Amino acid sequence: MYIDSASKAQLQQWESELSAEFQGFKNQSLNLDLTRGKPSAEQLSLTDNMDGILSGNYKCQDGSDARNYGGLFGIPEMRKLGAELLGVKENEVIAGGNSSLTFMHLCFVFACLYGPGGKGTQWHRERIPRFLCPVPGYDRHFSICEDLDVKMINVPMTANGPDMDEVESLVKKDPSIKGMWCVPKYSNPTGIVYSDETVERIAKLGRIAGPDFRVFWDNAYAVHDLTDNPPKLANIMDLCKKHGTDNLVYQFSSTSKISFAGAGVSFLATSTANLAGFEKHLFVLTIGPDKVNQLRHAKLFPDLAAVRKHMRKHAELLRPKFEAVLDHLRKNFTDSDLGTWSEPQGGYFISFNARPGLASEVIRLAGEAGVKLTPAGSTFPYKKDPENRNIRLAPSFPKVAELNKTMAVFVNCVKLAAVRQQLGNP
Numbered sequence: 257m258y259i260d261s262a263s264k265a266q267l268q269q270w271e272s273e274l275s276a277e278f279q280g281f282k283n284q285s286l287n288l289d290l291t292r293g294k295p296s297a298e299q300l301s302l303t304d305n306m307d308g309i310l311s312g313n314y315k316c317q318d319g320s321d322a323r324n325y326g327g328l329f330g331i332p333e334m335r336k337l338g339a340e341l342l343g344v345k346e347n348e349v350i351a352g353g354n355s356s357l358t359f360m361h362l363c364f365v366f367a368c369l370y371g372p373g374g375k376g377t378q379w380h381r382e383r384i385p386r387f388l389c390p391v392p393g394y395d396r397h398f399s400i401c402e403d404l405d406v407k408m409i410n411v412p413m414t415a416n417g418p419d420m421d422e423v424e425s426l427v428k429k430d431p432s433i434k435g436m437w438c439v440p441k442y443s444n445p446t447g448i449v450y451s452d453e454t455v456e457r458i459a460k461l462g463r464i465a466g467p468d469f470r471v472f473w474d475n476a477y478a479v480h481d482l483t484d485n486p487p488k489l490a491n492i493m494d495l496c497k498k499h500g501t502d503n504l505v506y507q508f509s510s511t512s513k514i515s516f517a518g519a520g521v522s523f524l525a526t527s528t529a530n531l532a533g534f535e536k537h538l539f540v541l542t543i544g545p546d547k548v549n550q551l552r553h554a555k556l557f558p559d560l561a562a563v564r565k566h567m568r569k570h571a572e573l574l575r576p577k578f579e580a581v582l583d584h585l586r587k588n589f590t591d592s593d594l595g596t597w598s599e600p601q602g603g604y605f606i607s608f609n610a611r612p613g614l615a616s617e618v619i620r621l622a623g624e625a626g627v628k629l630t631p632a633g634s635t636f637p638y639k640k641d642p643e644n645r646n647i648r649l650a651p652s653f654p655k656v657a658e659l660n661k662t663m664a665v666f667v668n669c670v671k672l673a674a675v676r677q678q679l680g681n682p
């Protein structure tokens with residue numbers, strides 16, 4: 257279906273057919289939801305054997321008792337796993353509580369209040385600190401900035417990651433820019449994996465930015481591959497060391513979508529100097545993380561190979577769901593001027609770009625037909641998609657049959673909104 261070259265009569269005919277189909281969906285009183293970027297119950301069940309795995313043995317590798325206070329940086333077993341996961345040394349990573357987002361928020365708050373490099377580097381000494389946000393991106397990153405009054409600057413994503421010409425030029429000319437969000441592997445929502453060149457240019461940012469500049473490297477999908485031959489992400493820590501920018505990056509990850517979402521273990525990896533600064537404030541905040549949960553994870557996942565083996569089972573459950581969504585998109589929009597989409601090799605999302613100006617209308621129509629989609633603008637700072645076209649699709653939670661119904665409605669709404677817009681009746 258090509259809208260731009262269609263005659264008025266053709267558009268009118270499509271409008272009437274699509275409206276009838278839309279009404280048919282409405283009559284079915286559907287109640288479907290494509291917003292939930294979380295694991296399905298089947299995926300969660302893959303980890304059910306963690307229940308009772310300790311069998312009353314709470315002793316950690318270093319002889320400490322997981323049930324008691326202490327161990328601010330987490331148990332050695334989990335620090336080792338975090339080191340393997342993020343490609344750092346064991347003394348460059350700490351294992352925490354159930355959420356990497358909490359670590360991100362803490363790093364941000366500490367940087368604002370105390371400075372990432374100690375006294376004199378506090379971000380909130382600046383009248384308005386600014387932060388670079390590759391778009392589309394993860395809404396909760398943007399919420400942290402908004403919550404802390406840090407002004408967000410959009411940076412376009414390319415197929416290789418953030419537009420680094422733009423990033424370097426902004427960082428060079430504006431010292432009030434204090435850092436950048438990155439989801440380097442299977443970026444949320446585009447699924448893009450940063451190229452080696454992009455990772456190296458990011459590692460080199462520490463040479464042109466001030467000592468208070470930090471990259472928040474959220475590697476949430478480090479092992480969430482859908483294919484057998486997944487792309488490999490360059491090691492940011494190694495590259496920082498190569499370029500003498502060791503303190504530039506805070507890396508984050510967690511087992512939220514490996515074991516239990518909401519009951520996993522989080523990781524923060526950074527230079528030992530940064531960790532020492534972080535420790536001073538973490539020490540005030542808590543006596544230690546939930547080491548019992550960490551030990552349960554360590555028993556189930558003694559090394560990264562065990563995690564990878566486990567993630568292949570996740571991939572088996574997820575692959576047909578991604579394929580179902582992609583199948584609808586390919587069949588309906590490959591030969592069209594109605595939209596473009598990502599075909600990720602991992603992660604949790606598919607990113608769809610409708611014709612400019614139409615995301616909110618597609619989402620509104622879908623809602624009317626009983627399909628909940630992520631609100632328009634969610635993937636942009638301040639919930640403002642300048643082109644009003646990006647829609648985040650989350651295939652993981654519904655069953656394949658539900659996804660097929662949902663996508664039939666979605667496709668109808670994308671077409672109907674486009675045809676009506678072209679007829680001057682958006």
Ligand SMILES: Cc1ncc(COP(=O)(O)O)c(C=O)c1O
Pocket residue numbers: 293354355356357358394439444474476509510511512517518522
């Ligand atoms: C990019 C990204 N980072 C972090 C999270 C949340 O991680 P956690 O559960 O460890 O807080 C998500 C969850 O969807 C995510 O997509």
